[in-house]
Amino acid sequence: MSDKNNMTLNLKIWRQEGANVKGSIVDYRLEGVSPDMSFLEMLDLLNENLINQGQDPVAFDHDCREGICGMCSLMINGQAHGPERETTTCQLHMRKFKDGDTIVIEPWRAKAFPLHKDLMVDRSAFDDIMSAGGYVNVSTGNAQDANSILIGKDKAELAMDAASCIGCAACVASCKNASAMLFVSAKVSQLALLPQGQEEASTRVQNMVSKMDDLGFGNCTNEAECEAQCPKGIKISNISRMNREYLKASVTAHH
Amino acid sequence: MSKKIDGNVPQGPIEELWDKHRFKMKLVNPANKRKFKIIIVGTGLAGASAASTLAELGYEIDSFCIQDSPRRAHSIAAQGGINAAKNYPNDGDSVWRLFYDTVKGGDYRAREANVYRLAQVANNIIDQCAAQGVPFARDYGGTLANRSFGGAQVSRTFYARGQTGQQLLLGAYSSMMKEVNKGKIKVHTRQEMVELVLVDGKARGIITRNIITGEFEKHSGDAVLLCTGGYGNVYFLSTNAMTSNSSAAWKAYKKGAYFANPCYTQIHPTCIPVHGENQSKLTLMSESLRNDGRVWVPKAKADERKAADIPDEERDYYLERKYPSFGNLVPRDVASRNGKQAVDEGKGVGATKVAVFLDFRDAIKRDGLDTIKEKYGNLFDMYNRITDEDPYSVPMRIYPAVHYTMGGLWVDYHLQTSIPGCFCLGEANFSDHGANRLGASALMQGLADGYFVIPYTLGNYLVTEKPDQNKIDTDHPEFETSLKSAKDRFNKLLGINGGRSVDSFHKELGQYMWEYVGMARNEAGLKTGIKKIAELRAKFWKDVKVTGTNDGINIELEKANRVADFLELGELMARDALERPESCGGHFREESQTDENEALRQDDNFCHVAAWEYTGDNKEPNRNVEELDFPNVPLTQRSYK
Numbered sequence A: 001m002s003d004k005n006n007m008t009l010n011l012k013i014w015r016q017e018g019a020n021v022k023g024s025i026v027d028y029r030l031e032g033v034s035p036d037m038s039f040l041e042m043l044d045l046l047n048e049n050l051i052n053q054g055q056d057p058v059a060f061d062h063d064c065r066e067g068i069c070g071m072c073s074l075m076i077n078g079q080a081h082g083p084e085r086e087t088t089t090c091q092l093h094m095r096k097f098k099d100g101d102t103i104v105i106e107p108w109r110a111k112a113f114p115l116h117k118d119l120m121v122d123r124s125a126f127d128d129i130m131s132a133g134g135y136v137n138v139s140t141g142n143a144q145d146a147n148s149i150l151i152g153k154d155k156a157e158l159a160m161d162a163a164s165c166i167g168c169a170a171c172v173a174s175c176k177n178a179s180a181m182l183f184v185s186a187k188v189s190q191l192a193l194l195p196q197g198q199e200e201a202s203t204r205v206q207n208m209v210s211k212m213d214d215l216g217f218g219n220c221t222n223e224a225e226c227e228a229q230c231p232k233g234i235k236i237s238n239i240s241r242m243n244r245e246y247l248k249a250s251v252t253a254h255h
Numbered sequence B: 001m002s003k004k005i006d007g008n009v010p011q012g013p014i015e016e017l018w019d020k021h022r023f024k025m026k027l028v029n030p031a032n033k034r035k036f037k038i039i040i041v042g043t044g045l046a047g048a049s050a051a052s053t054l055a056e057l058g059y060e061i062d063s064f065c066i067q068d069s070p071r072r073a074h075s076i077a078a079q080g081g082i083n084a085a086k087n088y089p090n091d092g093d094s095v096w097r098l099f100y101d102t103v104k105g106g107d108y109r110a111r112e113a114n115v116y117r118l119a120q121v122a123n124n125i126i127d128q129c130a131a132q133g134v135p136f137a138r139d140y141g142g143t144l145a146n147r148s149f150g151g152a153q154v155s156r157t158f159y160a161r162g163q164t165g166q167q168l169l170l171g172a173y174s175s176m177m178k179e180v181n182k183g184k185i186k187v188h189t190r191q192e193m194v195e196l197v198l199v200d201g202k203a204r205g206i207i208t209r210n211i212i213t214g215e216f217e218k219h220s221g222d223a224v225l226l227c228t229g230g231y232g233n234v235y236f237l238s239t240n241a242m243t244s245n246s247s248a249a250w251k252a253y254k255k256g257a258y259f260a261n262p263c264y265t266q267i268h269p270t271c272i273p274v275h276g277e278n279q280s281k282l283t284l285m286s287e288s289l290r291n292d293g294r295v296w297v298p299k300a301k302a303d304e305r306k307a308a309d310i311p312d313e314e315r316d317y318y319l320e321r322k323y324p325s326f327g328n329l330v331p332r333d334v335a336s337r338n339g340k341q342a343v344d345e346g347k348g349v350g351a352t353k354v355a356v357f358l359d360f361r362d363a364i365k366r367d368g369l370d371t372i373k374e375k376y377g378n379l380f381d382m383y384n385r386i387t388d389e390d391p392y393s394v395p396m397r398i399y400p401a402v403h404y405t406m407g408g409l410w411v412d413y414h415l416q417t418s419i420p421g422c423f424c425l426g427e428a429n430f431s432d433h434g435a436n437r438l439g440a441s442a443l444m445q446g447l448a449d450g451y452f453v454i455p456y457t458l459g460n461y462l463v464t465e466k467p468d469q470n471k472i473d474t475d476h477p478e479f480e481t482s483l484k485s486a487k488d489r490f491n492k493l494l495g496i497n498g499g500r501s502v503d504s505f506h507k508e509l510g511q512y513m514w515e516y517v518g519m520a521r522n523e524a525g526l527k528t529g530i531k532k533i534a535e536l537r538a539k540f541w542k543d544v545k546v547t548g549t550n551d552g553i554n555i556e557l558e559k560a561n562r563v564a565d566f567l568e569l570g571e572l573m574a575r576d577a578l579e580r581p582e583s584c585g586g587h588f589r590e591e592s593q594t595d596e597n598e599a600l601r602q603d604d605n606f607c608h609v610a611a612w613e614y615t616g617d618n619k620e621p622n623r624n625v626e627e628l629d630f631p632n633v634p635l636t637q638r639s640y641k
């Protein structure tokens, strides 16, 4: 690919110095954007310019830039991770935009995710949900030979589909209720589908769901925006599976 | 002044070493374990597996990482798989063969005893991960699937689609979270270690900087485990995550931990080529693609035709031609060097001409589109997203990129650095891969270190050295001194107020590293490299521009701190490469090659580990030596013909 530095963009970026300071959208004009750049490389270019002018660069989260760590998290023109389906912000490329485009860039917004600075938010609530039950209680050294537990290929594939979640929280950001159901259901589903997860199936789903509620995530009203925006294609059928698991758990809890 | 150093490997037949030694090592009484606090820096496979296992045993764990969650450590990005010697496919694998392949693959520059132990515990790793609910790929009967990977002639690689690292890390992370729930692990996210604290010569704590508030914190403990990953980002462009860095290891080096074989870097043959100047990182295309893709370049130089218009007889499938028995599956160092050679000869492809083809045409013809889609669909999609080309219809363009660092902090058989109480696990240490790492063995090593080695060796240290009888808290003057030096450094960086951005220095360093300490090295180039890096470092400390203050988030400041260390490490890498005039594995000295341009080792003089010892700023470090011997895998010239 040749490096045709030919696009000029009008960026409208949310700037906010800290959690307790008021923020606002600030306009930037950026020249010399190549269609081969990734979205984050475009922001790098903006930041390089800002630094050279002695201004504070825009803070945003990112790390792997390969679409797998779940660190990057931008609302781009009102869509979590931008316009391309099943694509994280870091894997979005500028060829999806046109010369002269206006692009609005905002952070994830949810009560459970307080803002740190500019486009960076605190998603530690997801770790809290995981620590409430997103695991199999097995200590190192306790395991039997891996092939002594057979798992049919179809089941294994379904579990893997659910396990692909990168925990980026695009589902929360794109839901009008800021619900975390897709995230939680992906983990519940993965472990509910596998024999290893059976022993703790009912406590797991109950504890994770109640933690999720405590942390201030909203309810699911079947908008399905989460599925549409999920960069890993996690299906809302996981939510139905979680609801079944939850029901099962509440029924057995009465014994 | 060069010392002879000793890896503290126990004596005896290699098959029995670890079992007998485990029995000999001292155990911490179960009731006493909770009295020990262990600091674990890093939450990748090495750090997460160590944290969860040690917490299960009863130790109190303080765990630190740079990312906003332990689950996002760089291990998450590993694609291809993890090795073990289960021999499920019944194709002739065994612990001995995995051991043998790994020693040979590392070009006889690893410690035999460590590698044997690694091969021995590898099977337990697969069992453990399956028990945690890691969704490994399965065959129709429900058993685990295997594939051959990265130059192995047996199918011993376990995988979870193209996301093996993610699934293994999520397994280790979930184990950590279970211990968080029990109150045994305290996780400190977005906290960067900026100093190691020694008291009476032993590691007793760390100083961290809170990335969100800019505040410095003191943390004390009975031992410190550094699980901080590799230093490939010294090249600026690499397949590592953006925050992957060398700083924690470098701080330990400056406090007396030896840095071993820094020049051993792995250049991975199948990455997406550089597209332009603003590129921030390189993306790996899993090496599993070489199982079905064929590597070629046009026979003619500067051939401008489209791939499809070049008939077979005008294509040079150079790996198949030169290495008929391994073909496209030769080890990484061999594949990378041959790719570079093709490009240097003017046969490169694509707009930049700095790439070679990886072609699936024949595999699609043979197995059908659906099969190829099922195997590699997500990788093909990723390629398409980045390059805007469809690899189902035109061949991929690939080129080597910096990927992994075999060098790292020197550790003994107990994974202890030369600082008592400071241990090092995972990619950050130097131990098991010699001069070249085979595919699917880094994940194996990280988890072996954390799940199955450190629980024993750390206990032995704690019982022998009894740090609990001399509890140190953070008021100790050594903490104050280290805190002050960390603060001074950050203030100094902020005070320079020069004219150039941190990235511009990092990029320039990367250019020198790639040019002079890259895939092929020679004496003159290395000497030039050392000089240029030293000059750049001096410029950096005069002219770097770090905007903002130390209050709150300041990403430029974070980066400046890491780049300052890379500027020192880069020089040590060049020096190490210069002082090793042989070629071995990924370290290719042009002066030392066979008639067929293969790496030529010089076992008489260089069958050893170089463990560098810091002697002061701007002073020549000492090159200490640990001799290696190979009673079990006789030294031979590697051949993949």
Ligand SMILES: Cc1cc2nc3c(=O)[nH]c(=O)nc-3n(C[C@H](O)[C@H](O)[C@H](O)COP(=O)(O)OP(=O)(O)OC[C@H]3O[C@@H](n4cnc5c(N)ncnc54)[C@H](O)[C@@H]3O)c2cc1C
Binding pocket: B041, B042, B043, B044, B045, B046, B047, B064, B065, B066, B067, B070, B073, B074, B075, B076, B077, B078, B079, B080, B081, B082, B164, B165, B191, B192, B193, B194, B227, B228, B229, B230, B239, B240, B241, B244, B245, B247, B248, B284, B403, B404, B425, B426, B427, B428, B439, B440, B441, B442, B443, B444, B446
């Ligand atoms: C793209 C890619 C694909 C790969 N594929 C494979 C594969 O298929 N098979 C295989 O075996 N290997 C593979 N590897 C190599 C393998 O992934 C790594 O070597 C391995 O995961 C490293 O694990 P680690 O635990 O040592 O370190 P990492 O996972 O790098 O973790 C480092 C941790 O240290 C923390 N840290 C670092 N510095 C500090 C500091 N100063 N203060 C606080 N915390 C700090 C980080 O936050 C992080 O938590 C791949 C590597 C890459 C880049």
Ligand code: FES
Binding pocket: A061, A062, A063, A064, A065, A066, A067, A068, A069, A070, A071, A072, A088, A089, A090, A091
């Ligand atoms: S930066 Fe890792 S997913 Fe985008």
